[in-house]
Amino acid sequence: MAETNGLSLWILCLILQLVLSSASTPTPCPKVVDHKYFNCSHHSLEEVPKGLPSTLEVIVLSHNRIRKLDDDSFQGLHNLVQIDVSYNSISKISTAAFNHLTKLETLILRKNQLHEAESAYRNKPILSFHPQDLNCDHKIPLYIWIVIGTGLILTIIITIAIVKKRYYIKYLYYVVRAHTKGYQPLDNEDNNYVYDAFVSHSSEDEKWVKDMREKLEKENGFKLCFHKRDFDIGKPIATNIIESIDASRHTICVITEAFLDSGWCKYELQFALSRLFKERKEVIILIFLQKIPDQLLTDQLKVHRLIRRFIKDNTYIEWPHNPDEELAFWEKLKDSLR
Structure with a gap:
């Protein structure tokens, strides 16, 4: 009886391991049928697929595990009008990732780790999107600390002067x-x-x-x-x-x-x-x-x-x-x- 229970537990663990492995392993994208539209969401992708036709106008790569967009992530896809990379883990975007995409009108980045991009660049032209300006780590820039510190010191000095010379x-x-x-x-x-x-x-x-x-x-x-x-x-x-x-x-x-x-x-x-x-x-x-x-x-x-x-x-x-x-x-x- 004990050997039967042990065997059952081993089989259950094996099945669970196979399920988790299949869930985390990238699966191949479907073949491109429509040369203007391509959808490869929910495939555990870690990067933008290569070898896609240059005629694509819309690409949907949502709900994957993409962490960054490089200079060549959309290389050759100069006809893209819309890119959807929402629900990924993107925390870094190369400064030249979209330079060659002159027709790009819509870039969907919601639910990534670029929290400031969601509000700072919403409803703005793609040409105004500069990834190097993003503050993904939520750190206050040094110049802002200098301005705050200078203002605080001046406020303290003025307050002391007013108190001492109030009469x-x-x-x-x-x-x-x-x-x-x-x-x-x-x-x-x-x-x-x-x-x-x-x-x-x-x-x-x-x-x-x-x-x-x-x-x-x-x-x-x-x-x-x-x-x-x-x-x-x-x-x-x-x-x-x-x-x-x-x-x-x-x-x-x-x-x-x-x-x-x-x-x-x-x-x-x-x-x-x-x-x-x-x-x-x-x-x-x-x-x-x-x-x-x-x-x-x-x-x-x-x-x-x-x-x-x-x-x-x-x-x-x-x-x-x-x-x-x-x-x-x-x-x-x-x-x-x-």
Whole structure:
């Protein structure tokens, strides 16, 4: 019984091997009956048959195992109008495969491994078909990577520049907008300023600023410009800032951590720095109420510290922790405003 089962299994394997072998082995094409039409599909062909009559106009070689089309694949078949090589395994087409086929109108390549050819050359003239332009491996050409990389680098550089210079860009925007609305800076060549100083400060430091106002205005006769008191109602804040800084001989910046957290305070500092660069005069007075860690300082304050090396030291004043030194502080501030 066991020998019978073994024999049956051996016969089954043999039959299966014969079937697979016959399916994968190329079979001869039928003889050419119609000298204009030839069909040799489903024959497991691995290349275009040779020796076909030159009178053929249509050749169908679909559902085979053709992997490439060489320069001589259709040699002598100069009357071909249509070629169907669909459902094969074509992954390479020679650059001169169709050069001599001047009458060729239709080339069917669907279901091969030339995936890009299916969309890139569909419904286009055969003369526009250039196999060397195909990207069968789906690799992005080097020049495209160069363009993408260059664009990415430029985008990063521009983004960094915009982030680092955002306050200055905002400043330029507000200046241009103010000028388009008819604003003109004061002519202060003869020191005809409206204010001795514009005071830039955080609302959290209002109490100290109020004491400063008492000291400078009521006790010493200086005229200061403050947001809440002197800004024109109805005007945009940015326009008020530009006009007030331009109308003031100096800009006093009361530096605290709250100041550094305020967007408008940093705008005001940037406006004042722009005026410093423009007029090349001592126009900014920094008053540090707190000891500010260097990592918290904005780029504008770091720039001003560099500038301070080349200008008078009286533009940089620290509020003393010792009450006995407060009198000297006020005298230095008054001296800076004169």
